[in-house]
Amino acid sequence: MKYITFALAKGRLAKKAMSMLEETGITCEEMKDDSSRKLIFVNEELKLKFFLAKATDVPTYVEYGAADIGIVGKDTILEEGRKLYEVVDLGIGKCRICVAGPASARELLQHHELIRVATKYPNIAKDYFYNKKHQTVEIIKLNGSIELAPIVGLSEVIVDIVETGSTLRENGLEVLEEICGLSARMVVNQVSMKMEQERIGRIIEALRLVSRNR
Numbered sequence: 720m721k722y723i724t725f726a727l728a729k730g731r732l733a734k735k736a737m738s739m740l741e742e743t744g745i746t747c748e749e750m751k752d753d754s755s756r757k758l759i760f761v762n763e764e765l766k767l768k769f770f771l772a773k774a775t776d777v778p779t780y781v782e783y784g785a786a787d788i789g790i791v792g793k794d795t796i797l798e799e800g801r802k803l804y805e806v807v808d809l810g811i812g813k814c815r816i817c818v819a820g821p822a823s824a825r826e827l828l829q830h831h832e833l834i835r836v837a838t839k840y841p842n843i844a845k846d847y848f849y850n851k852k853h854q855t856v857e858i859i860k861l862n863g864s865i866e867l868a869p870i871v872g873l874s875e876v877i878v879d880i881v882e883t884g885s886t887l888r889e890n891g892l893e894v895l896e897e898i899c900g901l902s903a904r905m906v907v908n909q910v911s912m913k914m915e916q917e918r919i920g921r922i923i924e925a926l927r928l929v930s931r932n933r
């Protein structure tokens with residue numbers, strides 16, 4: 720029997736994703752050992768392989784078939800725009816992607832001014848401003864601590880993830896517009912879905928059940 724390979728996004732989604740998989744009977748004890756430097760983990764009995772990868776790389780592994788299944792945030796799926804099937808909303812890692820900034824920027828948005836938008840998500844920002852709002856903006860790609868941008872004058876607004884809203888509040892910023900809600904999703908390689916329909920179908924059903932009962 721062929722192995723089915725899982726690519727899990729490293730970071731804040733990883734532990735929760737692993738515990739959901741565990742609830743469906745998909746276990747990999749070795750992977751829980753944080754001190755391990757090993758990159759790939761095998762469950763011989765179930766003929767499964769697992770690896771953790773940088774979140775933005777998970778859709779790439781899945782599109783190319785290096786992983787059959789991925790677990791990653793909807794933000795990353797939207798941003799990467801890879802060819803894959805999105806099959807289960809796991810309901811974990813819930814947050815929103817928003818346009819945020821100082822209250823004074825509200826007017827600039829309303830009047831469709833040519834503003835600068837700092838973000839880790841240039842494609843999501845482009846799609847939102849160009850296709851949905853028909854507003855021309857300058858997009859500036861950053862890699863972290865996005866909230867700094869309007870504070871230090873790099874941009875008028877940001878497009879970023881908001882969960883509790885504390886980061887915005889503590890920095891005198893607020894949500895100006897909501898782009899969409901996010902959560903972690905199970906994604907599947909398009910060829911694997913056909914070739915391993917039965918085994919992958921069972922995993923989909925099991926994960927749907929676990930996420931429904933959470």
Ligand SMILES: Nc1ncnc2c1ncn2[C@@H]1O[C@H](COP(=O)(O)OP(=O)(O)OP(=O)(O)O)[C@@H](O)[C@H]1O
Pocket residue numbers: 729730731732773774791792793794795812813814863880881882883901902903
């Ligand atoms: N408060 C939050 N902030 C950021 N991401 C969140 C939050 N809540 C849930 N998520 C989800 O978790 C994922 C990000 O995980 P994590 O923060 O570990 O990565 P990251 O630090 O953004 O990645 P990196 O810094 O390596 O680019 C997002 O893709 C999103 O779907």
Ligand SMILES: O=P(O)(O)OC[C@H]1O[C@H](OP(=O)(O)OP(=O)(O)O)[C@H](O)[C@@H]1O
Pocket residue numbers: 862863864865866879880881882883884885886887
């Ligand atoms: O609404 P909150 O609960 O405050 O959460 C949102 C914050 O968390 C994330 O940052 P992260 O901790 O991933 O750091 P980074 O921006 O440097 O990636 C996100 O980019 C926001 O800054």
